[in-house]
Amino acid sequence: MQSPVQLASTDFTMQSLLLVLQVLAHLGNDDFVEVITDVCVLVGAEDKDVCEGAISREGPILAHDLRNMVIPSHTSTLFCGTIFGLCDYPDITEYTVQFPSDKPANATRPARAEKRLFKLFISATSTSTFPTRREPSTSTVNYNCTKNICCRPYTSSDAPGNTSYPAGPFGNNKCDSPVDLEESMYKAIQSFASDAAFSIFTGDVVEGAVWLVNETEVTNDLNDAFSTRMPSYLHTVYGVVGNHDAAPVNSFPPADVETTISSQWVYDTLASDWTQWIGPTTAAAVKHYGAYSVKYPGGNLKLISFNTQLYYKENFWLYEKTMAPDPSGQLAWLVNELDAAESAGERVWLMGHMPMGASDAFHDGSSYFNQIIQRYEATIAACFYGHTHKDEFEIAYADNSSPSADTATMMSYIAPALTPTSGNPTFRVYSVDPVTFGILDFTVYIANMSSSTYQTNPTWEKYYSAKEAYGSLLSPAITDSAAELTPEFWHNVTTLFEKNDTAFQDYVARKTRGWDYSSCIGDCKTGEICQLRAAESQYNCVEITPGINFKRAKRSTSGAALHQQSTCGESVIGVMFSNFEGAVEAIGKAAEKLGSSFLDASVNSTLS
Ligand SMILES: *[C@@H]1O[C@H](CO)[C@@H](O)[C@H](O)[C@H]1NC(C)=O
Ligand SMILES: *[C@@H]1O[C@H](CO)[C@@H](O)[C@H](O)[C@H]1NC(C)=O
Ligand SMILES: *[C@@H]1O[C@H](CO)[C@@H](O)[C@H](O)[C@H]1NC(C)=O
Ligand SMILES: *[C@@H]1O[C@H](CO)[C@@H](O)[C@H](O)[C@H]1NC(C)=O
Ligand SMILES: *[C@@H]1O[C@H](CO)[C@@H](O)[C@H](O)[C@H]1NC(C)=O
Ligand SMILES: *[C@@H]1O[C@H](CO)[C@@H](O)[C@H](O)[C@H]1NC(C)=O
Ligand SMILES: *[C@@H]1O[C@H](CO)[C@@H](O)[C@H](O)[C@H]1NC(C)=O
Ligand SMILES: *[C@@H]1O[C@H](CO)[C@@H](O)[C@H](O)[C@H]1NC(C)=O
Numbered sequence: 001m002q003s004p005v006q007l008a009s010t011d012f013t014m015q016s017l018l019l020v021l022q023v024l025a026h027l028g029n030d031d032f033v034e035v036i037t038d039v040c041v042l043v044g045a046e047d048k049d050v051c052e053g054a055i056s057r058e059g060p061i062l063a064h065d066l067r068n069m070v071i072p073s074h075t076s077t078l079f080c081g082t083i084f085g086l087c088d089y090p091d092i093t094e095y096t097v098q099f100p101s102d103k104p105a106n107a108t109r110p111a112r113a114e115k116r117l118f119k120l121f122i123s124a125t126s127t128s129t130f131p132t133r134r135e136p137s138t139s140t141v142n143y144n145c146t147k148n149i150c151c152r153p154y155t156s157s158d159a160p161g162n163t164s165y166p167a168g169p170f171g172n173n174k175c176d177s178p179v180d181l182e183e184s185m186y187k188a189i190q191s192f193a194s195d196a197a198f199s200i201f202t203g204d205v206v207e208g209a210v211w212l213v214n215e216t217e218v219t220n221d222l223n224d225a226f227s228t229r230m231p232s233y234l235h236t237v238y239g240v241v242g243n244h245d246a247a248p249v250n251s252f253p254p255a256d257v258e259t260t261i262s263s264q265w266v267y268d269t270l271a272s273d274w275t276q277w278i279g280p281t282t283a284a285a286v287k288h289y290g291a292y293s294v295k296y297p298g299g300n301l302k303l304i305s306f307n308t309q310l311y312y313k314e315n316f317w318l319y320e321k322t323m324a325p326d327p328s329g330q331l332a333w334l335v336n337e338l339d340a341a342e343s344a345g346e347r348v349w350l351m352g353h354m355p356m357g358a359s360d361a362f363h364d365g366s367s368y369f370n371q372i373i374q375r376y377e378a379t380i381a382a383c384f385y386g387h388t389h390k391d392e393f394e395i396a397y398a399d400n401s402s403p404s405a406d407t408a409t410m411m412s413y414i415a416p417a418l419t420p421t422s423g424n425p426t427f428r429v430y431s432v433d434p435v436t437f438g439i440l441d442f443t444v445y446i447a448n449m450s451s452s453t454y455q456t457n458p459t460w461e462k463y464y465s466a467k468e469a470y471g472s473l474l475s476p477a478i479t480d481s482a483a484e485l486t487p488e489f490w491h492n493v494t495t496l497f498e499k500n501d502t503a504f505q506d507y508v509a510r511k512t513r514g515w516d517y518s519s520c521i522g523d524c525k526t527g528e529i530c531q532l533r534a535a536e537s538q539y540n541c542v543e544i545t546p547g548i549n550f551k552r553a554k555r556s557t558s559g560a561a562l563h564q565q566s567t568c569g570e571s572v573i574g575v576m577f578s579n580f581e582g583a584v585e586a587i588g589k590a591a592e593k594l595g596s597s598f599l600d601a602s603v604n605s606t607l608s
Helices: 004-009 011-026 029-042 048-068 074-082 136-140 179-192 215-229 264-289 327-344 363-375 466-473 487-499 501-511 523-532 572-576 580-594 597-607
Strands: 118-123 196-201 236-239 292-295 301-305 347-351 380-385 392-397 408-414 426-432 439-447 460-465
Touching: 011 029, 011 048, 011 074, 011 580, 029 048, 029 572, 029 580, 048 572, 179 215, 179 426, 179 439, 179 460, 215 264, 236 264, 236 301, 264 292, 264 327, 301 327, 327 347, 327 363, 363 392, 363 408, 392 487, 392 523, 408 439, 408 487, 439 466, 460 466, 466 487, 466 501, 487 501, 487 523, 501 523
Parallel strands: 118 196, 196 236, 301 347, 347 380, 380 408
Antiparallel strands: 118 426, 292 301, 392 408, 426 439, 439 460
């Protein structure tokens, strides 16, 4: 078998594969879904039920893309790279974001203003639950299944009472978060952060078994999470829309795409759920594409929540004939909101789901977004994201060719997840300057799944604080509780990682909150540090690899796998093509029943 790298260079092979899939798409959604499902099963990409569920949901969107695609084009190369992992990333299409005003020559980030500070609770991404509604029996469901997410009664032998591997009431590493775990976290927040001023929720309510999820379930889950379960001591909760908060998963069609598969109901549901915190006028804006901008009533801060799925590679609606530089006009809206904040002398927090420097973010959209960050760096105090489930961060630079403390301009804080699949369940509490809204520190709390009392009474404990863990190792040391954690601070932390490998390996362990980690050396370490220094995805050193699957990930002892951004929501289609020749042969076999000689010929030309 040829390696994916060799295949990527044989552009002709890839383009002809896309042509075959395009022919298939023109036969109609039903035929497309049927053939691709057969292929998925034939190549053993996933269990049959996963193939059927995932492709029946996502297949029609891919078929829509293929029908409209010009082959070859920027879109087709991008599609081949990000969905199949079989082509290199195309070059960015240059685009200049328009600003209503020039960056003021004297624009500077305000210095620490107040001796006082306040606390802010930020919940992790992903509170999805298994099964999604509370049932007394969930704790006895099987956790030892063949899929990436277990703890659901997929078969009668997984069912309560029939399995030797019961998950336990607080779940385990193969489960989404049970409701009991979520409630346990809320109680811990109350005890550790009773003085918190407000809360941020960085998205993803809905479960990881994406091949089972439908509109009814997503609607119920969103209502349940936001309107029923979040306790009043979280105060105001500022939420963002996650890629899982739709059905099909990741489906967020931009405004100019004509389709019957709308996610308007997601925006309407969130607008209704969030009205209690942001008010009806702001909530009305959520109905456009899930974004809003709201003034914090307790200070000179504007919170802007935006929909990162409009730049997400798994949102298949974005693969338009000509890629839209600004889907739904969200970037222009962001610019207007930021310009108004700058004129009013307000500070801004930007909140989204997917970190904009992650490998999941389109290079193009990430680059355009970064123009906005650089223009308004003095106004934006920090950015907040979730999605990766890991405890990590990203630094933006004025000059990506020479990242340094002097050119570091913006911090993206990436909150780790409650969801136990990614490590020990966790949440963060930030200390914030109440005037500048700069971040002074954050403290991470965890519940240790390896503790013998985890299933009876999970104990939440302080894991580490950023300033305690890293500030004391810098020279000069930064330990003053009033000192802001600036982009310069974080750049110096990455320099520390280069010099002090113990400090770096500690960071690696913290990514999963001390759960199942291995040391990260050589290319793994270089890649990690590169990624920390990239808020623009084209610079994050993550290379395209054939798709990630829903089955349990195999671990690499060298830690090399760590650097790959494995998140939830990847398409099953990518997995099918990890064995390219096998997949092409399977397409031929599966398409036989359609009796299309043109298709047959296309397959043969691809194989030759
Ligand atoms: C920057 O200059 C403008 C115009 O001279 C002035 O209004 C503004 O207050 C200055 N801002 C800062 C942060 O010094
Ligand atoms: C899962 O089940 C298999 C037997 O079917 C067993 O060998 C394995 O140890 C179990 N794994 C865990 C984590 O319990
Ligand atoms: C447990 O397994 C038995 C035998 O396969 C089956 O008849 C029964 O329905 C299963 N129980 C549940 C709750 O699914
Ligand atoms: C959605 O899925 C649930 C099972 O999770 C099912 O009971 C329900 O009928 C489905 N609804 C629709 C509209 O398909
Ligand atoms: C960062 O490191 C530089 C060079 O070592 C040093 O001059 C500067 O004070 C440090 N800044 C912070 C915020 O740690
Ligand atoms: C390196 O970092 C570790 C903490 O991870 C610390 O204990 C040690 O003192 C540091 N070494 C130096 C030379 O600063
Ligand atoms: C979790 O508990 C286990 C067992 O007591 C222990 O070995 C491990 O170090 C703990 N992990 C953390 C992050 O505290
Ligand atoms: C495709 O190839 C198969 C054998 O590999 C052959 O039997 C078939 O006739 C070919 N179809 C066309 C249309 O060339």
